């Protein structure tokens with residue numbers, strides 16, 4: 438019998454390899470499906486960062502923002518189209534300072550500008566509806582599946598220690614979603630907020646308050662989409678996993694409200710860390726993050742079986758990535774291992790920060806040339822199916838292997 442499965446094998450060449458056995462045994466249990474991903478598992482992000490965003494004396498965003506990217510560039514369209522249906526998650530740090538330029542906005546629709554005292558050092562920024570039209574033209578032309586991250590701080594105000602309090606003001610989001618529906622733009626999922634969970638990054642919101650606003654947003658979506666054939670998902674909170682906070686969010690929002698729990702992964706540390714290369718080549722280091730995947734899976738099984746796990750944003754190294762590593766061949770040892778690991782723990786989507794922008798783009802920010810990780814993403818997407826199979830490896834910790842059913846081919850077990 439020919440097993441319709443595919444093996445993804447990563448071998449880490451390392452100085453300590455000599456201590457390990459030259460023989461390895463891999464046992465794949467073709468009849469044992471341990472998890473299932475989604476058709477649009479491979480996903481990439483587009484971010485809001487303006488050209489003035491800098492880290493470590495470099496400003497690696499250029500013209501790669503949702504607000505200034507050249508949407509007519511043929512390489513961009515081809516790169517998206519190659520996936521047939523690439524999930525694109527729209528969001529990032531400035532997401533909770535974005536307002537939508539609908540007629541009811543009440544003030545001019547202006548881009549982000551540097552502002553001391555502003556969250557992440559920037560002012561509010563506005564997405565004009567003409568820019569939203571142009572973005573959707575690209576998405577529709579290329580078959581992209583869109584997850585849009587909404588501003589979840591609108592109407593709240595800062596209290597102390599980064600905690601933001603008060604109810605979410607849905608007025609601007611409501612008018613934006615209404616406009617989106619009226620134009621027939623097929624947003625697949627609406628995400629609520631960015632990195633506001635747990636202890637937050639720049640700001641945080643309590644799980645109780647967040648849950649209350651999610652119930653409101655769910656109601657709003659049901660009402661706005663009442664006469665539409667589309668039934669977009671509601672996903673949240675797009676932050677770092679915090680077991681207590683995520684549990685509370687599920688318990689307080691209740692059955693059927695949140696369709697997917699999104700979380701972010703930056704397990705390689707800051708982009709200027711001189712140890713990034715050695716971290717990527719150390720399987721024990723890479724394995725540390727399995728606890729996060731496992732605990733999120735358990736949290737969902739126990740407290741929210743109606744929901745599923747998504748990695749909403751993962752760039753490896755934070756602060757715009759590492760110029761030495763994130764856009765190089767070596768990075769795929771981190772990235773492919775992440776795709777395999779996330780799949781094993783029943784993750785349905787894995788959004789790579791970024792499709793373009795910063796030092797971690799699948800496409801180079803300035804030239805749009807595909808980086809090695811672009812091809813890793815495309816290969817994974819084309820070959821690895823939804824069914825994740827059980828696999829045992831013995832002999833070397835430097836060999837990682839993942840087995841999936843073959844993409845798009847049904848067989849006895851797959």
Ligand SMILES: *[C@@H]1O[C@H](CO)[C@@H](O)[C@H](O)[C@H]1NC(C)=O
Nearest residue numbers: 541542543592606607608609
């Ligand atoms: C919500 O925001 C709108 C402006 O976008 C404002 O007119 C309205 O008063 C706000 N609602 C509340 C409850 O603050």
